[in-house]
Amino acid sequence: MLELRDVRHRYAGRVVLDLPHFALPRTGMVAVVGHNGAGKSTLLRLLALLEAPTEGTVRLDGAVVPHRVPTTLRRRVTLVEQRPMLFRGSVRENLVYGLQVRGMRRTAMNGIIAETVERLGLAPLLERRRHELSEGEIQRVAVARALALRTDVLLLDEPASSADRAAAGALYRALAAERVARPFAVCIASHQLEDAYRWADDIRALADGRLSPVTPENLFRVELPPGEGLKSVRVGTIDIVVMTDRVGSAVLAVPATDMFVSREPLASSARNVFSGRVTGMAIEQRGAGVHVRADMGGVELVAAVTAQAARELALAPGSAVVFSFKATAVQVF
Amino acid sequence: MDFLGEGFRRAWVLLSLGDSEVYGIAALTLKVAALATIISCAAGLPLGYFLATRRFWGRRAALTVVNTALAFPTVVVGLLLYGLLSRQGPLGGLGWLYTWQAIVLGDVILALPIAAALSAAAIQGVDARIRRTAETLGAGRWRTAWTVAREARFALAAVLTAAFGQCVAEIGAAMIVGGNIRGSTRTLTTAVALYTSQGDFGLALALGLVLVLLALVINVVLQVLQGRGHA
Numbered sequence: 267m268l269e270l271r272d273v274r275h276r277y278a279g280r281v282v283l284d285l286p287h288f289a290l291p292r293t294g295m296v297a298v299v300g301h302n303g304a305g306k307s308t309l310l311r312l313l314a315l316l317e318a319p320t321e322g323t324v325r326l327d328g329a330v331v332p333h334r335v336p337t338t339l340r341r342r343v344t345l346v347e348q349r350p351m352l353f354r355g356s357v358r359e360n361l362v363y364g365l366q367v368r369g370m371r372r373t374a375m376n377g378i379i380a381e382t383v384e385r386l387g388l389a390p391l392l393e394r395r396r397h398e399l400s401e402g403e404i405q406r407v408a409v410a411r412a413l414a415l416r417t418d419v420l421l422l423d424e425p426a427s428s429a430d431r432a433a434a435g436a437l438y439r440a441l442a443a444e445r446v447a448r449p450f451a452v453c454i455a456s457h458q459l460e461d462a463y464r465w466a467d468d469i470r471a472l473a474d475g476r477l478s479p480v481t482p483e484n485l486f487r488v489e490l491p492p493g494e495g496l497k498s499v500r501v502g503t504i505d506i507v508v509m510t511d512r513v514g515s516a517v518l519a520v521p522a523t524d525m526f527v528s529r530e531p532l533a534s535s536a537r538n539v540f541s542g543r544v545t546g547m548a549i550e551q552r553g554a555g556v557h558v559r560a561d562m563g564g565v566e567l568v569a570a571v572t573a574q575a576a577r578e579l580a581l582a583p584g585s586a587v588v589f590s591f592k593a594t595a596v597q598v599f
Numbered sequence: 600m601d602f603l604g605e606g607f608r609r610a611w612v613l614l615s616l617g618d619s620e621v622y623g624i625a626a627l628t629l630k631v632a633a634l635a636t637i638i639s640c641a642a643g644l645p646l647g648y649f650l651a652t653r654r655f656w657g658r659r660a661a662l663t664v665v666n667t668a669l670a671f672p673t674v675v676v677g678l679l680l681y682g683l684l685s686r687q688g689p690l691g692g693l694g695w696l697y698t699w700q701a702i703v704l705g706d707v708i709l710a711l712p713i714a715a716a717l718s719a720a721a722i723q724g725v726d727a728r729i730r731r732t733a734e735t736l737g738a739g740r741w742r743t744a745w746t747v748a749r750e751a752r753f754a755l756a757a758v759l760t761a762a763f764g765q766c767v768a769e770i771g772a773a774m775i776v777g778g779n780i781r782g783s784t785r786t787l788t789t790a791v792a793l794y795t796s797q798g799d800f801g802l803a804l805a806l807g808l809v810l811v812l813l814a815l816v817i818n819v820v821l822q823v824l825q826g827r828g829h830a
Contacts, residue, residue, distance in 0.1 A: 314735055341737035351728035354750060363746075364736035415737065 267292045268313060268343065268419050268451065273322035275308060275475075283308050283319070283475040290419060293449040295441075297456055297466035301485065305475035306455035307348060310421045313453060314345035341368065345421040348455075350408030352396040357388065357407050360396075364415040382414040385440045401428035409437060413444055419451045426461060438465045473517060473599065483559070483568035484520035496537070496593055502565040507537040508596040517599040524595035525569035527558060528588045529579055536590035540567065544585050547576065560587050602800050609801020610808050621802075625809045628787040631699055631773075632766035632813075635706030639762050642707075643714025644755065648744055650715065651722035652730065662719065668712030673705075673771030680705050680776045697778035702786065705772030710762040717761055721754030722747060756825050763817055767810065787813075 269289035275282055283305045290296055290313070298306050311317045312324060315335045324331045331339055344364070352360050361382065365375045383389050386406055391399065399407065405428050412420060426434035438461060441452060456462050462469050471478040473485055486501045494511045499518065508518060526532065531539055542562035549556055556576040558569045567589050571579075581587065613621050650662055682688050684696040684704075695701045729750050733743040748755060770788035777784035779793055787810040794803035 311731075316731055316734060337737065337739045340734065343735075344737070345731075345735040347728060347731065349728070351726055351732050353729065353732070353746060363733075363738075367736065367738045367742050411736065 267327050269325045270309075270312060270319065271323050271325060273312065273319040273324075275312060275317075275322075276320045277308075281475060283312070285309070285322075285475075285477060288470075288477070290451045290453050291468075292418075292451055293445075294467040295445070295452040295454065295465060296468045296470060297454045297462035298470050298472055299456055299462050300472035300478070301457070304472040306472055307423050308475075309472065310345055310423050310453065310455055313419070314343055314421050315340050316345065341415075342417055343419040343421065344412045344415050344417045346405075346408045346412045346423065346425055348423040348427060349401075350405060352399070352404055352407060352411075354396065356393050356395055357399070358392045360407060361392075361411050361414055364411060368415070378414050378416070382410045385443060386410045386413070387436065402430065402433055405429060406433070406437065409441075413441075416448065417450065419453070422452065422454045424456055425454060426456075434461060441465070473519070476599075478519060478599070483557075483566065484522060484525075486518045488516055488518055490514055490516050490598070503563045504540055504565050506596060507593040508598065509593045510596075510598045512598050519597040519599060520567070520591055520595060521597070522557060522568045522570040524591050525567065526590040527569045527571050527575065527579060527581070528590070529586060531588050532590055534590060535592065537593040538596075539588060539590045540565075541586070541588050542567075544581055544583050544587050546583060547581065549573070556581075558587065560589060562589065603804075606800040606804035610805030613802065613805040614808070618805075621805055621809060623782065624785050624787055624790050624806060625813065627699060627785070628767060628810070629813060631702050631706065631786060632763060635703045635710055635766040636759065636763040638703070639707045639710035639766070640714045640759055643711045643762070644718045644748075644758070645744075646711075646715040647718025647720075647758075648722050648748070651719040652744075652747075662716075665712050665716045665719070669716055671709065671712070673709055673769055674775065675771075676705055676708050677772030677775030680708065680772060684776060696776060697780060697784060699777065699784055701776035702773045702784060705776050706766040706769050709769060709772065710765045713765050714758055714762045717758040718751075718755060721751040721758060724754060725750045753825055756821050760818055760821055764814060767813060767817075 267290070269287065270285050271287055273283060273285045273288070288309070298309060300306050312319055315324065315331055318324070318333050326339060326342065353363060358379070361379050362375055365378060383392065386409065388407060388410055391403060391407065396404065405425060409422065409425055426437055429437060442465065445452065454462070454466065478485070486506070488499045488501060490499060490510060490512050491497055492513050496507060496509055498505045498507050501518070506518060526534070526536065531541065540562040542560045544558055545561045545566070546559040547556055548559070555570050556573050558571060558576065558581055560567055560569070569589050650658065650665065680701065681696070683690045684693065684701055685691055695704065725747050730743060730747050733746040738746060768788060770792060773784075773786050774789050774792065777786065777789065779785050779789040787806050791803045791806045791810070794806070
């Protein structure tokens with residue numbers, strides 16, 4: 267229901283976002299993953315109706331959002347920025363801010379605040395002021411402040427970047443609980459892929475302002491040598507063989523699902539075979555797949571396998587592993 | 600240096616006896632300066648906010664004009680205003696020449712750029728996330744502006760002080776369009792100039808002290824008000 271159509275957004279003439287179509291469903295959690303500078307924050311600002319795209323339209327329930335956004339439309343969407351800012355005053359004053367501007371009555375406001383505070387465990391912080399809070403606490407208060415508004419769309423830019431793992435887990439559980447109580451759309455920009463795989467219903471990868479068919483684990487910026495056909499390209503300490511006629515600066519993408527995982531090198535046609543150790547494993551939300559992260563001598567690669575395959579291979583962090591993929595599996599952008 | 604000591608003594612006597620002329624001049628000065636400060640800030644602060652937050656064609660030029668106006672010579676403003684307010688001038692019909700209203704007008708013209716330029720700088724100093732956050736939390740335009748202004752309250756209080764300082768200490772325009780008429784348009788600054796030229800250092804110094812005292816009181820009041828707000 268909130269969507270971008272034919273959007274090209276520029277800063278100082280440079281295209282930072284190029285999305286023919288990007289839609290958030292009415293309910294559910296979408297995670298947008300990508301490197302720093304991939305355009306995640308810009309995307310969220312457009313979705314939050316804070317900026318109008320240079321080209322293209324933002325639509326809410328099918329209707330084009332005008333350049334000068336009416337407050338009634340803006341109030342249906344809210345965003346928590348990556349490094350959120352609290353207003354001067356206490357945590358409580360921050361929490362009521364958005365409800366006050368909506369003209370809510372005090373009793374109703376108190377009820378919502380109490381519920382939100384309970385959900386995010388903020389009771390001990392209520393009377394504190396912003397300079398008395400840690401970065402992680404500020405982030406939690408900012409999420410609570412946004413959550414309390416009960417908007418149709420909640421946008422979160424790296425909501426757990428300053429939180430430790432336990433706090434991040436608590437945050438995502440609180441979000442999940444809120445979503446059970448009330449259906450709404452959530453869009454999270456994150457570089458914490460484990461969180462994305464664990465909590466989101468849908469994962470979309472951004473690379474250089476475009477939707478990328480692969481998540482950003484296996485994205486490499488390279489200089490392609492002259493010539494046609496098979497080329498070997500140095501990526502950190504490894505050489506990736508790629509089939510392309512492209513020359514010069516490019517991004518290589520290896521879909522995690524195109525990676526063969528084995529314990530020993532396989533006799534196969536794959537031109538790319540790398541041995542290393544498993545550094546981490548993340549189970550997808552639906553439990554069917556496992557993302558295996560491995561260190562191949564300084565370069566991290568991620569492969570997606572079924573849970574059953576991971577079990578059969580007895581993969582665990584620290585175990586030796588071999589990833590193989592064909593030169594033609596490598597996509598060049 | 601004798602005249603200085605004599606001047607202070609005279610000043611003390613006049614002030615402690617509650618000399619009606621001294622207090623009358625002080626009251627008029629306060630009225631004119633307060634009114635001019637209120638008007639110039641009421642217009643200058645929103646203008647500063649607008650210049651600091653909106654991106655529009657000619658914004659840089661507008662900022663340059665406002666900043667240049669900061670250095671506008673007060674006598675030139677007085678002169679231009681004189682031309683406008685004189686009987687043949689376009690605003691002659693108002694009949695304001697040689698009235699305290701004309702001094703207020705002159706002060707407003709001089710203090711407005713100060714209020715606009717300094718408040719623009721103050722607002723630009725506020726983290727851009729504050730404004731974005733207010734917007735994402737659903738605040739309308741006015742509430743957003745108020746939220747941003749609250750964050751810049753120390754700097755904006757300084758804007759008030761600076762505007763008041765300009766108005767209370769202004770002499771060029773006040774002399775030209777006010778005329779320094781005893782009992783009607785004589786302000787502290789014009790009176791100091793007059794009595795100094797007449798050799799009445801005691802009275803001039805007394806009035807000068809009142810001027811300094813006024814500025815001090817206003818600053819203290821503003822500081823107390825600022826102190827009430829915490830971070």
